[in-house]
Amino acid sequence: MSESHPHKTRTSVYEVAINFGDCDPAGIVFFPNFSKWMDAASLNYFVQCGIPVWRELVKTHGIVGTPLLEINTKFIKTATYGETIHIDTTITEWRAKTFTQRHIVRRGETVLCEGTEVRAFCMKDPDNADRIRAMPVPEFIKAACALSE
Amino acid sequence: MSESHPHKTRTSVYEVAINFGDCDPAGIVFFPNFSKWMDAASLNYFVQCGIPVWRELVKTHGIVGTPLLEINTKFIKTATYGETIHIDTTITEWRAKTFTQRHIVRRGETVLCEGTEVRAFCMKDPDNADRIRAMPVPEFIKAACALSE
Amino acid sequence: MSESHPHKTRTSVYEVAINFGDCDPAGIVFFPNFSKWMDAASLNYFVQCGIPVWRELVKTHGIVGTPLLEINTKFIKTATYGETIHIDTTITEWRAKTFTQRHIVRRGETVLCEGTEVRAFCMKDPDNADRIRAMPVPEFIKAACALSE
Amino acid sequence: MSESHPHKTRTSVYEVAINFGDCDPAGIVFFPNFSKWMDAASLNYFVQCGIPVWRELVKTHGIVGTPLLEINTKFIKTATYGETIHIDTTITEWRAKTFTQRHIVRRGETVLCEGTEVRAFCMKDPDNADRIRAMPVPEFIKAACALSE
Numbered sequence: 001m002s003e004s005h006p007h008k009t010r011t012s013v014y015e016v017a018i019n020f021g022d023c024d025p026a027g028i029v030f031f032p033n034f035s036k037w038m039d040a041a042s043l044n045y046f047v048q049c050g051i052p053v054w055r056e057l058v059k060t061h062g063i064v065g066t067p068l069l070e071i072n073t074k075f076i077k078t079a080t081y082g083e084t085i086h087i088d089t090t091i092t093e094w095r096a097k098t099f100t101q102r103h104i105v106r107r108g109e110t111v112l113c114e115g116t117e118v119r120a121f122c123m124k125d126p127d128n129a130d131r132i133r134a135m136p137v138p139e140f141i142k143a144a145c146a147l148s149e
Numbered sequence: 150m151s152e153s154h155p156h157k158t159r160t161s162v163y164e165v166a167i168n169f170g171d172c173d174p175a176g177i178v179f180f181p182n183f184s185k186w187m188d189a190a191s192l193n194y195f196v197q198c199g200i201p202v203w204r205e206l207v208k209t210h211g212i213v214g215t216p217l218l219e220i221n222t223k224f225i226k227t228a229t230y231g232e233t234i235h236i237d238t239t240i241t242e243w244r245a246k247t248f249t250q251r252h253i254v255r256r257g258e259t260v261l262c263e264g265t266e267v268r269a270f271c272m273k274d275p276d277n278a279d280r281i282r283a284m285p286v287p288e289f290i291k292a293a294c295a296l297s298e
Numbered sequence: 299m300s301e302s303h304p305h306k307t308r309t310s311v312y313e314v315a316i317n318f319g320d321c322d323p324a325g326i327v328f329f330p331n332f333s334k335w336m337d338a339a340s341l342n343y344f345v346q347c348g349i350p351v352w353r354e355l356v357k358t359h360g361i362v363g364t365p366l367l368e369i370n371t372k373f374i375k376t377a378t379y380g381e382t383i384h385i386d387t388t389i390t391e392w393r394a395k396t397f398t399q400r401h402i403v404r405r406g407e408t409v410l411c412e413g414t415e416v417r418a419f420c421m422k423d424p425d426n427a428d429r430i431r432a433m434p435v436p437e438f439i440k441a442a443c444a445l446s447e
Numbered sequence: 448m449s450e451s452h453p454h455k456t457r458t459s460v461y462e463v464a465i466n467f468g469d470c471d472p473a474g475i476v477f478f479p480n481f482s483k484w485m486d487a488a489s490l491n492y493f494v495q496c497g498i499p500v501w502r503e504l505v506k507t508h509g510i511v512g513t514p515l516l517e518i519n520t521k522f523i524k525t526a527t528y529g530e531t532i533h534i535d536t537t538i539t540e541w542r543a544k545t546f547t548q549r550h551i552v553r554r555g556e557t558v559l560c561e562g563t564e565v566r567a568f569c570m571k572d573p574d575n576a577d578r579i580r581a582m583p584v585p586e587f588i589k590a591a592c593a594l595s596e
Binding site: 175179204230 | 467468470471472473474477479502527528577
């Protein structure tokens with residue numbers, strides 16, 4: 001991996017066909033649906049990188065998922081039902097126990113919204129099965145997401 | 150209104166009983182539901198200030214709602230079904246065509262997440278009924294939200 | 299228990315405040331939300347009868363929930379945001395491994411929709427943790443739901 | 448059209464990729480999502496038959512949508528995230544002001560659930576813009592859905 005792009009990661013594309021029920025009385029997408037679709041794009045990213053879904057990873061690595069610590073989203077244009085949109089997802093930063101994922105939601109070339117998510121890989125708390133706790137980002141996951149040179 | 154609190158606004162409290170279906174396979178609230186509940190708290194804020202719902206305002210003032218321009222949310226603790234939570238909402242800034250609403254989501258005194266929303270009052274675009282456009286924040290709305298001295 | 303009411307059960311009332319985001323571009327409640335609220339009313343029914351939520355019952359009795367086998371719903375009148383509605387829930391029949399729950403959704407005295415759900419108490423499949431299977435309706439649950447004479 | 452199949456209609460196929468957030472704490476699809484997907488399949492059916500979405504039809508024909516009068520759904524097998532499912536949709540009966548749509552939800556050849564929906568084409572009530580009312584099923588819609596011989 002080149003020094004100039006020390007943490008360059010892959011990009012995935014996730015497609016969403018907007019439904020009638022995704023829209024509100026103003027006739028536009030009810031905004032939390034964009035968060036829901038970014039969440040789907042987040043998991044899809046890892047699947048596209050060849051990582052099994054959480055249901056499998058919990059058995060092999062104890063990983064239950066990647067809960068959110070923070071989201072920042074800008075809504076630029078509205079969308080409505082009958083339209084198909086795409087979400088371009090990448091990872092912009094790996095830290096010890098967290099990472100930042102970036103999503104660009106677009107209809108063709110028109111950007112509808114942009115969001116960043118800070119997430120942590122989590123496991124069941126060994127002291128309390130009802131709780132979860134952050135764990136270091138597994139190396140095999142970073143490797144799977146790296147852009148091959 | 151006193152000079153020392155030039156834009157002081159009311160605070161509303163919105164209650165949510167968390168349901169089984171609001172939670173994900175990790176057993177915790179699926180995070181976009183927090184965004185959904187903040188949206189409900191946002192409209193509830195105006196209703197608590199004595200402002201009619203959008204369905205009525207569209208007839209009297211052409212206002213179709215307050216779409217989001219930006220959200221920033223920090224997720225601090227998880228929550229699960231069977232719990233009741235509260236959202237404290239206030240307006241922290243009025244600008245010419247936008248305003249910032251702040252939500253503190255808590256279970257008792259424990260803060261679960263904090264979010265700010267930048268929103269704009271919008272009307273149907275007179276040139277295209279399928280589109281909406283931002284309008285200056287109506288003075289009667291600012292007055293209704295002001296904390297009485 | 300009297301012979302004339304051999305399976306008489308309690309009735310619970312569940313309240314829902316309809317939100318903007320629960321409604322669709324026609325301005326009315328997006329109908330799957332009625333199913334979602336009936337599901338919440340279903341769990342609320344057992345909680346009102348003094349039964350712990352599934353998260354606790356899975357530890358003490360292995361019960362993971364009451365998945366649906368069948369629903370039948372009639373939609374009579376529409377509802378919209380800003381309205382508060384109530385759901386009256388009761389159990390109309392206990393069978394060996396299933397039971398029927400009935401929900402009346404009303405706005406004041408006006409019935410909006412009526413639904414029956416056939417559900418089964420389920421446990422994790424001991425042979426495959428990814429699957430669940432129906433179990434006989436536990437006697438302590440039937441007793442908790444019975445109308446005291 | 449042949450006499451032996453007096454009301455034979457087309458069949459459409461709708462694809463759904465199940466997301467993490469579509470599943471509940473039992474790890475399976477939260478059942479109202481099946482209703483939501485059948486609703487999407489219902490509109491998709493008409494679009495596949497060449498009929499414009501409601502947003503356009505309201506301008507040309509005053510049609511705001513096809514609200515539900517009744518649903519009957521049988522849940523046969525569960526599904527979970529990471530799986531892709533398909534919904535086969537057809538119209539089994541046209542009546543004066545209502546019609547019945549049938550949906551088979553399957554994962555490959557395995558049927559997960561089956562549902563029928565009774566719906567009505569609706570227009571804004573000319574006497575009250577906040578209400579909608581059923582209208583006769585438009586002939587051009589029946590023609591568009593007919594299976595060509």
